[in-house]
Amino acid sequence: MKLLLALLLTSVASHATTYYVTVSGLGGEPDYEQHFAMWAKDIEKSLKPAADSKVETLVNATREQVRGALGSIAKEAKPQDALVVMLIGHGSFDGYEYKINLPGPDLSATELATLLDRIPATRQLVVDMTSCSGGAIEFLRKPNRVVIAATKSGTEKNATVFARYWVEALSDPAADTDKNEVVSALEAFRFADKKTAAFYEQQNRLATEHPVLEDTGKGEGVRAPSPENGEGMLAAQFPLLRIGSTAAAAKDPAKLQLIAQKENLEQKIDKLKYEKAAIPPDEYKKQLAALLLELAKTQEEIDK
Amino acid sequence: MKLLAVILCAAASLSAQTLQQAESLWKQHRYEEANSAFRALVAAYPRNADYRVRWGRLFLERFNAQEAAKLFNEALEIQPKQADALLGLALVAADGFEAQATHFARQALEADPHLLEAQELLARLALEDNDPAKAAAEAHKALNMSANAVQAKAILATIDWLNDKRDTTWDPHNAAAYETAARIFVLNRRYEEGIQLFRKAVALQPDLWSARSQLGINLMRLGQEAEARANLEMCYANQYRDAATVNTLRLMDSYKNFVTFKTDRTILRLHKKEAELLHPYFESEMLRALATYDKKYGFKLDRPVQVEVYPDHEDFAVRTMGMPGLGALGVTFGYVVAMDSPSGRPPGTFHWASTMWHELSHVYVLNMTNFRVPRWFTEGLAVHEETAASPEWGDRLDPHVIMAIKDHKLLPVAELDRGFVRPEYPAQVVVSYFQAGRICDFINHEWGWQKLLAMVHDFAGGATTPAVIEKEFGIKPEEFDKRFMTVLTAETKKTVDGFDDWRKDMKKVAAEYKDRDYEAMIRDASGLRDTYPDYVETGNAYQLLADAYLEKGDKKAAIAELDRYAKVGGRAPDTLKQLATLLEEAGNRKEAAEVLDRLNYINPVDEELHRRLGDLYFGMGNTAGAIREYQAVLAKSPTDPAASHFNLAKAYRSANRPDAAKDELLLSLEAAPGFRPAQKMLLELSK
Numbered sequence: 001m002k003l004l005l006a007l008l009l010t011s012v013a014s015h016a017t018t019y020y021v022t023v024s025g026l027g028g029e030p031d032y033e034q035h036f037a038m039w040a041k042d043i044e045k046s047l048k049p050a051a052d053s054k055v056e057t058l059v060n061a062t063r064e065q066v067r068g069a070l071g072s073i074a075k076e077a078k079p080q081d082a083l084v085v086m087l088i089g090h091g092s093f094d095g096y097e098y099k100i101n102l103p104g105p106d107l108s109a110t111e112l113a114t115l116l117d118r119i120p121a122t123r124q125l126v127v128d129m130t131s132c133s134g135g136a137i138e139f140l141r142k143p144n145r146v147v148i149a150a151t152k153s154g155t156e157k158n159a160t161v162f163a164r165y166w167v168e169a170l171s172d173p174a175a176d177t178d179k180n181e182v183v184s185a186l187e188a189f190r191f192a193d194k195k196t197a198a199f200y201e202q203q204n205r206l207a208t209e210h211p212v213l214e215d216t217g218k219g220e221g222v223r224a225p226s227p228e229n230g231e232g233m234l235a236a237q238f239p240l241l242r243i244g245s246t247a248a249a250a251k252d253p254a255k256l257q258l259i260a261q262k263e264n265l266e267q268k269i270d271k272l273k274y275e276k277a278a279i280p281p282d283e284y285k286k287q288l289a290a291l292l293l294e295l296a297k298t299q300e301e302i303d304k
Numbered sequence: 305m306k307l308l309a310v311i312l313c314a315a316a317s318l319s320a321q322t323l324q325q326a327e328s329l330w331k332q333h334r335y336e337e338a339n340s341a342f343r344a345l346v347a348a349y350p351r352n353a354d355y356r357v358r359w360g361r362l363f364l365e366r367f368n369a370q371e372a373a374k375l376f377n378e379a380l381e382i383q384p385k386q387a388d389a390l391l392g393l394a395l396v397a398a399d400g401f402e403a404q405a406t407h408f409a410r411q412a413l414e415a416d417p418h419l420l421e422a423q424e425l426l427a428r429l430a431l432e433d434n435d436p437a438k439a440a441a442e443a444h445k446a447l448n449m450s451a452n453a454v455q456a457k458a459i460l461a462t463i464d465w466l467n468d469k470r471d472t473t474w475d476p477h478n479a480a481a482y483e484t485a486a487r488i489f490v491l492n493r494r495y496e497e498g499i500q501l502f503r504k505a506v507a508l509q510p511d512l513w514s515a516r517s518q519l520g521i522n523l524m525r526l527g528q529e530a531e532a533r534a535n536l537e538m539c540y541a542n543q544y545r546d547a548a549t550v551n552t553l554r555l556m557d558s559y560k561n562f563v564t565f566k567t568d569r570t571i572l573r574l575h576k577k578e579a580e581l582l583h584p585y586f587e588s589e590m591l592r593a594l595a596t597y598d599k600k601y602g603f604k605l606d607r608p609v610q611v612e613v614y615p616d617h618e619d620f621a622v623r624t625m626g627m628p629g630l631g632a633l634g635v636t637f638g639y640v641v642a643m644d645s646p647s648g649r650p651p652g653t654f655h656w657a658s659t660m661w662h663e664l665s666h667v668y669v670l671n672m673t674n675f676r677v678p679r680w681f682t683e684g685l686a687v688h689e690e691t692a693a694s695p696e697w698g699d700r701l702d703p704h705v706i707m708a709i710k711d712h713k714l715l716p717v718a719e720l721d722r723g724f725v726r727p728e729y730p731a732q733v734v735v736s737y738f739q740a741g742r743i744c745d746f747i748n749h750e751w752g753w754q755k756l757l758a759m760v761h762d763f764a765g766g767a768t769t770p771a772v773i774e775k776e777f778g779i780k781p782e783e784f785d786k787r788f789m790t791v792l793t794a795e796t797k798k799t800v801d802g803f804d805d806w807r808k809d810m811k812k813v814a815a816e817y818k819d820r821d822y823e824a825m826i827r828d829a830s831g832l833r834d835t836y837p838d839y840v841e842t843g844n845a846y847q848l849l850a851d852a853y854l855e856k857g858d859k860k861a862a863i864a865e866l867d868r869y870a871k872v873g874g875r876a877p878d879t880l881k882q883l884a885t886l887l888e889e890a891g892n893r894k895e896a897a898e899v900l901d902r903l904n905y906i907n908p909v910d911e912e913l914h915r916r917l918g919d920l921y922f923g924m925g926n927t928a929g930a931i932r933e934y935q936a937v938l939a940k941s942p943t944d945p946a947a948s949h950f951n952l953a954k955a956y957r958s959a960n961r962p963d964a965a966k967d968e969l970l971l972s973l974e975a976a977p978g979f980r981p982a983q984k985m986l987l988e989l990s991k
Binding site: 173174175177178179180181191194195198201202203204262265266269273285288289292293295296297299300303 | 647648649650651907909910911942943944945946947966970973974975976977978979980982983984986987990
């Protein structure tokens, strides 16, 4: 919550822009072709209403088109901006290099990393939803960059369904699990990961994709980001999509005091939750109820 | 010449010595060494069929029927009428309940008319096929070969024991013979008596591990787990490690992952990963079925019924047969039912409630008859009960059954058990279930439920199928078959006669849909739907028609088509959800909720289903339903815990349970302190 406030204040002060680039690659078969294009367009639909954002969707894109789009952002973006690149399609990995399949020459992870490195936006998120995408992590990881891959390694070669649920994460309010009206990269990852696992479980099929997240710039990518494994901190702070009235409230300087009060209460709640195991259940419940009531009252004031 | 003679003598003595050695090692349970000795023997004498047969028998005893069959077949290639090899193949087929067992045993006897073991096997096979007269005749032939034929005595004694004649003159007083009798009792679902016979077998010969293993497995089936484990562990420790023993021990180790729920009448054992979710649905359905059957059967069970639900089908298969790979969905052992969990099957392929009602019917019929009921009748009645509970439940007329009717493959009622025990073609078990069910439907329709109940009592008295048919209907079984077939033929004529064209034309309809020629498709598919209305599997006419209507913008017609699909027993979750969505959009919330509630009996392991149904119930003012469904959402560790707790809080609030509502609200806000709707309700409840 503290991080959210920081982000909101940053947003108010500097009018940062988030650049979204969605690329859907070669399907190979009409069914995949159709799905990849549909998912890319659905992402675009979810992102359009967002303020301070620029959205570019490249369906069945060539390598030149991807180079062009990222090159333009490199010229335009500022350090306080954010960049989100989402890749949908089939990928390949030969043990050395990962590539996303595009019409004409494929785009390698090495080249994609070079293109991303040229973009001044400090905060970056790459969501590679193709098969074999786990093989791209070692090329794409970098401090201040969150990398999400649909597969845990380059050897998971079957077509993936992760993209389908990533799309859902951008349109289903349920993805905003902490209900702060911002879907973070971590929340979207967890939502899509859970739905992907449920898909295989319901179909009674052995899962052929295991999504991972890496945001330390040096890790392998983990299935369950947590403070214990040190992954997920940056992703939790990365606002992928703002929904509802949070953005509006953040723009009103008169509300900043209340927002600070709210943040203070949220910190106390977080602390209490952290200490839950050490407090008798009734006492915990009593303290939690009091803090939550106070927070609700504060929020009511902010909403007026 | 001298040298050659020496070599021949040496070879002959090596042969005799090695065979003797191999047999001796086998007898001493030194199986690995015996196996090596046989291998060496066969390598030295590749044209000797007898050695291969003996080696095959070792494999058969040591749980490798595949390798045994291979050796028996190799022996027959060397010596085409080798009687022991034919007997070996008969034993392999008998172990797998294959119809060829009798054929091979007869061939073995033709090759060697004095082969006692083959004659005894024929007696056993006849009794397994529920033909005691034939079994007795075959057993007497064996006794004519040898007055000490203990397996023949076992068969004659078993016939007497099955008929409750305790003081038989044929008591074999032999452990292996008691084991044979015990296995036949188990086959007749008379587990308690089977266990007693296994006990007698191991009392006489404590190291008869095959009998001890079966004792353990059957004790496990009846829920006597401590003694079961002790016996199975003893087998394991003594190198008796067939798949059934090992799998059963492994399964028992997994019991720690199960949770047990009890009421006065029910014991429900669920895997802890899904216990919270399934408990309310399974328990309420058990109680509903028991209350219904109490009245229908006029019989009160004297103890609670235990239902065990296995999310891993292979665990269920081990629980029931000791071996994975079982095709069944549920099995009943007296008062214990083991069944698949809906999570263990692909969504839409398994109606758990239908299976549960089927199995619980067995609990009544088996206990009312003290397990003296032919398989066809108890299965037929159980199938009948599925559609009696709801016409949408039960199995549909599937292509295997259509082909069996078309090819006149249905069995006479007096021989219908054969279709269950020793099928002659792969689909015969499925066909026999269908036929038995339709026979019970036919009796119920023509003579009423009381007649079926009278048959239950007749079977309890030990009557045979022909005798019961004659007593209750005053006609010979042949006449009964004729009347039944007349009715069944009339009912299925349109589908059976049109089946070949239907198969061909369904491809044409699919092509029309692909070409977006919806007018032609709707015209053709409507006719095909009516030719084979029971076809609700992938690519069915209902779904194609509904899709075509939606393409044309005719939602009303699409709803009507999908409604037909649901009512005829269609179970695909996506299709039923699509119907619910269309109904909701058309403002028919009640019908939409009914459609989604159907899915609770098919695929309750679905968060979205419970959330949608909860919302519908809540909107309709059905707070009890909403509470159940929202609790089910939470039991699945939902993707959105805050919203899920909040929904439940709303339902509790509507049900005037403010304390429960507040608890849920706190859980919602604990997960998401900034969740506005929950904050708003907290403020309202705190005023």
